[in-house]
Amino acid sequence: MKNKSETKIALIGGGPACATAAVQFLRFGHEVTLITKEIGGTVRNANLIENLIGFPEGIRGWEYVNLIKSQLLNNKIPYIEDTVVSVEFKNSIYIIKTKDSEIHADFLLVGTGSVPRKLDIEGEEEAFQRNRLYYEVYNGKKFSADKEIIIVGSGDVAYDYALNLLDSSLNIIIVQRTNKTKSLPILQQRVSNHKKIRILKNRKPIEIITNDDKITLVTKMDNKLFPIEVDVIFVAIGREPNIQFLSNELKAEYENPSERSKLYFIGDAKKGNYRQISIAMGDGMKAAMEIDKRLSLEEHTDGTHSQIW
Ligand SMILES: Cc1cc2nc3c(=O)[nH]c(=O)nc-3n(C[C@H](O)[C@H](O)[C@H](O)COP(=O)(O)OP(=O)(O)OC[C@H]3O[C@@H](n4cnc5c(N)ncnc54)[C@H](O)[C@@H]3O)c2cc1C
Structure with a gap:
C-alpha cells in the first residue's frame, strides 16, 4: 500500500x-x-x-x-x-x-x-554496468584517480570534465567525432594549456571493449579503425x-x-x-x-x- x-x-x-x-x-x-x-x-x-x-x-x-x-x-x-x-x-x-x-x-x-545522451554503440552498456564508463563526472571521479581517461565529446561539458579530472587523473584524451569543437573558447584555452590533455578530432566511436583491467574505445577515421586503450571512459555528448x-x-x-x-x-x-x-x-x-x-x-x-x- x-x-x-x-x-x-x-x-x-x-x-x-x-x-x-x-x-x-x-x-x-x-x-x-x-x-x-x-x-x-x-x-x-x-x-x-x-x-x-x-x-x-x-x-x-x-x-x-x-x-x-x-x-x-x-x-x-x-x-x-x-x-x-x-x-x-x-x-x-x-x-x-x-x-x-x-x-x-x-x-x-x-x-x-x-x-545524458548515450553513444548508442556496441559494448557501451556493458562498460557502464561494469563501472568502467560514466556519464556524470561526480559518479566517476573517484574511480579515475591516477588513471588514463578518455572523454568523448566536444562541448562545454566534455571540456569542463577534462578540467575537473585534470588533477586526479594520469592523463586525458578528448575524443571528438568531428573537427569542430563546440566548447566555450575560455574552456578550450584552459584545456590547451595542459600537456596532460590530448585532443583527437574526426574520430567516430564505433565500439567499446571492456576487459578486466583495461577498456578500449574503437574509433574510426578515414575508414580505418583506431583502438584506444585506457582505464576509464567518460561520455559527454549532450x-x-x-x-x-x-x-x-x-x-x-x-x-x-x-x-x-x-x-x-x-x-x-x-x-x-x-x-x-x-x-x-x-x-x-x-x-x-x-x-x-x-x-x-x-x-x-x-x-x-x-x-x-
Ligand atoms: C559539467 C557541467 C558544468 C556546468 N557548468 C555550469 C556553469 O558554469 N554555469 C551554469 O549556469 N550552468 C552550468 N551547468 C548547467 C547547470 O548545471 C544546469 O543548467 C542546472 O543545474 C539546471 O538546474 P535544474 O534545477 O533545472 O536541474 P538539475 O540541477 O539537473 O536538477 C534536477 C533535479 O531533479 C531531480 N530528479 C531528476 N529526476 C527525478 C525523478 N524521477 N524523481 C525525483 N527527482 C528527480 C534530481 O535529483 C535533481 O535534484 C553545467 C552543467 C554541467 C553538466
Whole structure:
C-alpha cells in the first residue's frame, strides 16, 4: 500500500529551478511538497561556476549544491527524498507516484533537469554496468584517480570534465567525432594549456571493449579503425530533458503547452531551454509568481490579488 497525501503545489526536483520556486512559495505563504532524488543535480558535475553573479571567484559545483541544501534547511522546506516513477493527470489532479508514495496535487512544477545522451554503440552498456564508463563526472571521479581517461565529446561539458579530472587523473584524451569543437573558447584555452590533455578530432566511436583491467574505445577515421586503450571512459555528448516518467498525455502537453494548464516545466527540463543555473532559477521564480497570482485570483473573486515586488 502506498502512502497517500494531498498538496496544493507539488515540485519534482531539487536543483536550482525547484529550490528557487520552493523558497519563493514559502515567502508567499504557500505550503508545498517537494519530491527529489537528491538535492542538487546536474550542477554537481560543474568544475567551476563562473557565470553566477554573487560568486566573484566562481564556485565549485559541489560547493554550490551544499549552499542549496543549507538554504532549503534554513527555510525549513520539507522534502521527500524519493524518485518519481510516474505522473498522470486525472479528474483535474496530478497524481505523482514514487515506489512507496502517491501524492495528489492541484499544481505541479517539473524541474527534473536533463539526462545524458548515450553513444548508442556496441559494448557501451556493458562498460557502464561494469563501472568502467560514466556519464556524470561526480559518479566517476573517484574511480579515475591516477588513471588514463578518455572523454568523448566536444562541448562545454566534455571540456569542463577534462578540467575537473585534470588533477586526479594520469592523463586525458578528448575524443571528438568531428573537427569542430563546440566548447566555450575560455574552456578550450584552459584545456590547451595542459600537456596532460590530448585532443583527437574526426574520430567516430564505433565500439567499446571492456576487459578486466583495461577498456578500449574503437574509433574510426578515414575508414580505418583506431583502438584506444585506457582505464576509464567518460561520455559527454549532450543532454536531453528528463521527462520520461510523465504519462503520454502530459508528454503531449510538454510538446504543446497550454496557458490554462497547472503544469509548469522549469529549468533544464523545459523544452528548448538554454541550460544555465540562472535561467533555471528564473524559471522557478516566474512559475512561483504566476501560480501565486492564479491562487490569489481564485481567492479574491473581485479580481484583486496581492502584489510582490
Ligand atoms: C559539467 C557541467 C558544468 C556546468 N557548468 C555550469 C556553469 O558554469 N554555469 C551554469 O549556469 N550552468 C552550468 N551547468 C548547467 C547547470 O548545471 C544546469 O543548467 C542546472 O543545474 C539546471 O538546474 P535544474 O534545477 O533545472 O536541474 P538539475 O540541477 O539537473 O536538477 C534536477 C533535479 O531533479 C531531480 N530528479 C531528476 N529526476 C527525478 C525523478 N524521477 N524523481 C525525483 N527527482 C528527480 C534530481 O535529483 C535533481 O535534484 C553545467 C552543467 C554541467 C553538466
